[in-house]
Amino acid sequence: MSPSPDSFPRSNPSRRTRGVALITVLSLVVVVSLILVAFVAAMRVERTASFSYSQALSAEQVAQGGLRLVVAELQNEMSKDAAPDSTYPQKPLYTNVSSTNIMPQFVGTNSAMTNLVKISSTTAPFTGSLASGKLIASSVNTSTASQNGRYVDTNRWNLPQLGSFTNANNTPNWIIMTRAGATNGSGLSFGTTGNTANNPASGNTNYAIGRFAYAIYDVGGLLDITLAGYPSTLTPTQLEQIKGALAGVSPANATNAINQDDLVQWRNAASRLSYVDYVTNFLATNAAGTVYPGDNTFLSRQDLIKAAQGGIAGLTNTVLPYLTTFSRDRNAPGWGPTYNASSLGGSNTAIYAYKNNAAISNSSPFSSSNPNPNRFLPGVRFTSTYSITNYQSDGTSYTYGVEPGDELIQRRFPLSRLKWVGPNGPNGVAGSVVQACFGLIWGTSDDPAYPNTPVWKYVGSSGTTKQTRIKTLDEVASEGRAPNFFELLQAAVLRGSLGVNGNAGAGSGTPEYDASAQQTPPMFQILRMGAAAIDQADSDSYPTVIEYTQGSAPWLACGVESLPGIASITPVIGAEPGTQTTTQTSANAVVYLTFNLWNPHQTVSSPPRVRIRVTGSVAVYNLYGDSSALPDTIGSEPGFISTLGNQYLELTSTAASSFGTPATLLQTHVDTSSTSLGTTSATPSPSTSGVWVEAFTLGSTSAATNAAALRLRNFPFKLGTSSTLSNSQVNSVKINLGYNAASTAGNGFNAVMEYYLPIDTGGAWIPYQYATGINDNTTWFRDVVASLPIVSSVQRTSDGKYYANFISYLSGSYPSGWTVDSATGVVQNSETGDPWSTPGSGGKVHIDHDYSWDRSPIFASNDPRSTRFNVWTFLRGGAAATSAAQSTVLWPASNITAFPKGLGGGSSAVERKPTIFGDNYFPAQLARNNYGRNTAIADTNSNTVAQSGSSSETSYVDNDGLRRISDSGLFVDANGATGNPFERNIDKPVVLNRPFRTVGELGFVFRDGPWKTLDLFSSKSADSALLDIFSAQDSTQSFVTGKVNLNTRNQDVLKALLVGTVIDPVASISMDSTTAGKLATAISGFTSTNKIVNKSELATVVSPFLSPTTGGTSSGNFLNNDAQNIKLRREAFVRALGDVTQTRTWNLMIDLVAQSGRYGPSATALSQFTVESERRYWLHVAIDRFTGEVIDQRIEVVTE
Template identity: 30%
Template sequence: MLAFVVLLTGVAIAYLSRTTSDRQVAHSSFNQSSVDGLAQSAMDTIIGDLRQEIVNGSTATTVSGVTIYTPTSAANMVPQRSGNAAGAPNLIRRSWSGDTNLSVRSRASAVNSRTDVSANGRYITSTRWNGHYLVPKGNTATDDSSPIPAFTAATPDWVFVTGSGAARINQPSAAVLGRYAYAVYDEGGLLDMNVAGYPTGTSAIQSGRKGSIAFADLKALGSYPIPNPSSGSPQIYQIDQLVGWRNYGTISPTPSNNFPDITPAAQAFAKNFQTDSAPATAFFNFVANNTNGFLTTSAVVNASGRTDQMFTSRQELIAFKKIAQFATSFNVNSLQYVSTFSRETNSPSFSPSTPAGSTIDYAALARTSTAVNPNFLLRRVTNVPNGYTRFDGTTPVAGEPLVKTRFPLSRLAWITYKGPSALLATSDPVYQALINAGVGPATISTGTAANITRCFGLQFGGAAGNPSFPWVYTNPTGTVAAPASRILRLDEVAAVGREADFFELLGAGILSGSLGQNTSGGVTGGNVFPDVHMSNTTHHILSIGAAIIDQADPDSIPTRIQFSPSGTVWTAYGVENLPYITQLYPIAGTSPDTPTRWATYLLFQLWNPHQSPADVANKVRLRIDGGIGIFAGGNGQAWNTANTVNVYPPVGQVTSVTITKSASFPTPAPLATDYTSVTSTAQGTFAFLPTPAVPTPTP
């Protein structure tokens, strides 16, 4: 019986112990659920307040079932700031009882999370608030997160939550269910350390073109740059360490290093950059060929089975900085300049404003259905014909933005004076020039004729490889034989059911009144020389686009683009770093045929308008294409049609002269005979101006 009692007592104790344990677990789970619920509610409230702030400061427009919020002023384009600490630029706002400047306040009470200690003695230090290191440190010589004094004096206030939601209180209340405090930071201007930074071995041409955040120079990072290598002994390659860890699979196709390679410690993950240029080249190719915005790591798995890594949170980046094997890594003060996810929408949101003095109200017209310069967000996909896909392969959905992503300027390399870049032989000097300029082989090979027509609306005017042919603008339905007559508006592009090409985007973005001469509006116009070509806006846009292409390409041959505004083919030209004809003077001189007669010559003045004009090399040719009309009489700026016009050179012929002497023409100067070599003396051609005979003095 005694044994039974003892056994029964043991069972009872075990039951009570298990019950107590289960009760503690249940309470812990319940409390955790309550905390999670409060945190989620607080997050929803904070985000909801920010959204309401957007609504309050915007004009709402609904297009195809989608509501677009256009800021009513420049100040409403970004979140309003409140409770900021001086010297903490990343801080947007904090929960603060004094935030009366906000249109939607934080609901915080005048109870500070640091200075107003709770009944059980709890409070949050400013060092804990700055655990993310987004606020500059007060003592820059330590690794802790203690912030500047201005932030210590401006820590967030508590927001108390009751059964009715967040509420301000003036005294303790039994209705309070919980509390929260918060600070909002802007990481949009910080460098994403999952992408930024390039290693030793990257050439100046590769990194100099920028274009990607991967080529951000971390050695120039604010007041606390990341050296590569550091000064002192041993020299520490801190950027190489970062890239070597982050892009391990990409930069080491063979297991040349152990993982992790910490011998010597100063070159952890970085030793292969010091001995071979191949890892840096592999990194460059990875960046140049990335198509997903670096949202995932590379799919490369090296021979040792290792891959690339990513920082999935800011805490991982901070841990990377602090772990023992990286004790020699970058300065902790650099963390205020970097993040792990600073993405932005790649969709243009441009909407024009009205310049001072303009007679065209671009801002008002931007909201109309046929605006030349529209609010881009109001241009939506309206027609999705069978087979319509975007260039990235996705299928458009009615109602989404027509211009969903920015136009990649890397595509400019596709346009060469010999035709599509994809058709160039790898031994072609143009191909080699593109490679030497930092354009990757993948980009060059993507420049097919079909892709160029799709993205630029251009077709090459003849056999690829023949530089004598121009490009022809053909969108929407033109051909080389029948070029397009104009550039479509974005609403017309949407109606056709395709993506806008490069020139259509230029036309939508450049204010219409600033294009062409005497276009009746804007802030241009006035008394200008009547030139039918210069008054055509399509000609102007194509010329601007051609100049952009020429700015990007490595050659010195101006891009030519033809179109047909009224049945006659016109040509738009780009601009290279070359001298151009700026003026011409009619002068009289001795006839090259008969020394006793005089002839009329046109003296050309050359000028290179670029800021740093280089000496032109041999074989730079100036040409007259179209002719110059000379007639007797005149009536000011208008042609006198009653007189016979002699056109030199004759229609259909081209005359040219080759500059054979090196000169830069930094200031306007006449084309002297010692710069050229010309043998023809026929009318309508370039010729030396004969030196007039010196008359013999009469005794």
């Protein structure tokens, strides 16, 4: 039976309560114990973490302090030899920059590491005459193990992949950081008391808290891989458009370990599809480092290294020593004149001591009215606070602030702005933008000869009044604005090279003085250069015309396009065929003015409508003229005066594109739809004027060779045996161009080439070239006289007399009994007597070919583009075939043997020439201007006007006494065709008719001297500063990216910059890898011992070094002699390097390892440091060499 509930044992309630309490207490004890254990553990972990964190902070502080010290030491190095200009104490300026200090001093480097600049070592980081570096390391090498076994071996130091430390002996040493700062430890002692390195007492400043070591690399000489490289799909034409930028450089030409296609496909994932636009627009208009949407980039060097290690973007480890991700350049010039004229054999005159005067504005030898234009550019600074307005590539304005002491030129002037100066006014931007950037406004000319004709006017950056001078940069700075194009151009071109006058020394008011008035003002030449630069960069063929005020007259400075110009004017006198008989006692001579045209350029684009306009007075007179038939008396001789009131003749479009070879203007060249060309029998109406007609040339009646000449009235002669002449009177007929203009300026004679500019009001004819002088008629032909041959110089056998009884025939058949010997050109009478009398038996009268059309005087230009040296007059003495008489021009083709030194010669042939030249005048030699010396590129001994033994050499010196060679000045052969623009097409200049792709292309710009473009190739260059002041790249920032230091020790990088550059844009010759390699080797060899201070030295220093002797001597650094001696080909390396290089900014990577810690109480040596924490940084820093300013920096925390 089951027990009842009452039978079960009952529990004690009090005992149950006590048991639960015990269990609860014990549980709480366990929990508390666990909490206490956890707390103690956590506190111990926290203590360790806090200690580690504090030590990490200490290491970071040591690292950052070390980096600041290293950068400061680099800045201090800049004043090691001279203190900076402290006019503005907060903005120091280093004015002593030279080839010996333009780069940091090398310390602790080795031949295996071309990129290494310095390491921390026991040697001072720099030494100088004024100061030496203080950041000297201890004797403890980083490869030496610390007290607790820490060290930095070569593998770790080689982590940047910029070269390899070959052994521990050449790795950096430790610099000790104490509470007082950095030290090499030489004064430290050890001990537990006193001011020792291991006494932690709070007042001990010698207590060591850490150490650091560094290696500094020059990454400025490497290729910025964030920019370099382009798609292989680009056409040659597309590649040429970007060749002036680093984006147009192939890094594969520096090392073939780069797969460029893979690089571009990864980096330019989106932009490669329109790469040229990406380079020319996106990169030019966005801040440095901006990444195109959809593209990739390398954010740091570690990023680059990881990509190379992973085979990403076509990279491998072997390419890393050639590449960087950081490149900066101060976007401002650092140029200052590098020589005095006297140092190169020139003038000792004080104003031509360019280098000595670089810091002078308007004090002696200058003045406030004649300030110095050629200053040390960083030294031209603002004196007040201003807000400067500048403009982006689309004309949009932006502003930046400047303070006292800031440089005036804060941004290089981008040549892309030249497109704003259009043929019909401002192009794509507001007129105010053009005025601000060029000082130009669009308006109608003030020249009364061109009323309502639109031209550009130089008025300066404000106002509307035409200026009489261009302001200097110091004046611009005082106005608180950015300088305009012409102000910069004036600052760049040495003053003593401007304004050379062919009639120097002529008295004021004399015909010689007036005729060359336009040659003296430097402003006129600067404006012409600027206009020519605009014409090079535009796509049209309308020459740019700029008007300014000279004295009180409006002067027109005309640019240069590829158009025909007047090479010479040839007056011709002779009888028409069939007009004389043997019984006549008088005859009428026809007088013509013929015009010889030449387009001296290699390239011809689509020309505008072109015409020739002739105006002024012409007199023809002769003692034996028929006074009864001639209306005027000139002096005491009968003659006539023709007044030419703007006689026009328009060329056909074909002719406007022709005249690549000098030739006489022919009937076939005339646009008869706009110009009425008279027949051969047409005469002027009224007779006192002139008429355009077909004129027979000697010995021909072919319409294809008929000249288009301006016919004047006939000249009646009396004939007969009584009209005897002496031998000196053979050329007794005289022609006077600009008759009586010396007293009446309006009588001045000239022929003008004009182009038609279509405008809304119907168009206008605008001048672009004058046969002599400019639009100011005081510079025209004014009473310029030449003789015309009318009889043979062969004496008659019977009596030895000369008879004025025959006038040279112009063409067609001769009178009965007369024949022409086609072989000799001699016209002779087959009868045995005079056709108008009966001389003694056996007499013959000869009319030598020299005394026909081809013997006429010529008023010739040295260079149809140039206004310098004006027209000269000579009697042609050639023996060209009769059928070639229409080629009566200055330097006809195929006359090398006959005229080896160019037409001219002694005073018997040259009737009028510039006064600075001697009796022997061979103007073709002005295409060389080297005095026959094959060292002219750097010659300091050829600056005299007359050189012993070289009287047949025609040459001149500039106002500063320096002979600066012309474009063909590297050729020296006396009789060959090489280097002769009159004979070889490749020696002619080129008009690009497209935007400049590199600043070096300014070398194509005409300089307004015979056969001279801007000189970017010789030691005496007065134009080399252009390479530093201007840029083909546009940027609104104060610094730009993608520049390589010219002093790079990495010749493969230089080679990459050179490969593919266009040597000749017309012949489509580009630089191959072999030639680029030779040039790179030569240039890097030069810079290994001679540092380049400024890009301008590519012209003045590097170019002469590459081939100090030219002519037929080849240096081996160029493809061939033509590549060496033809200016535009030689300057190819300058064009390649001009925009992608720099020298002003130090681009450095500082690899710094910092350790925090202490010396233990028992430490007795510097090597017994106990390391507690470590930090490593790579600091990329760009420092302006002229100011010491850090213009940009980027830091990487290195993860190992």
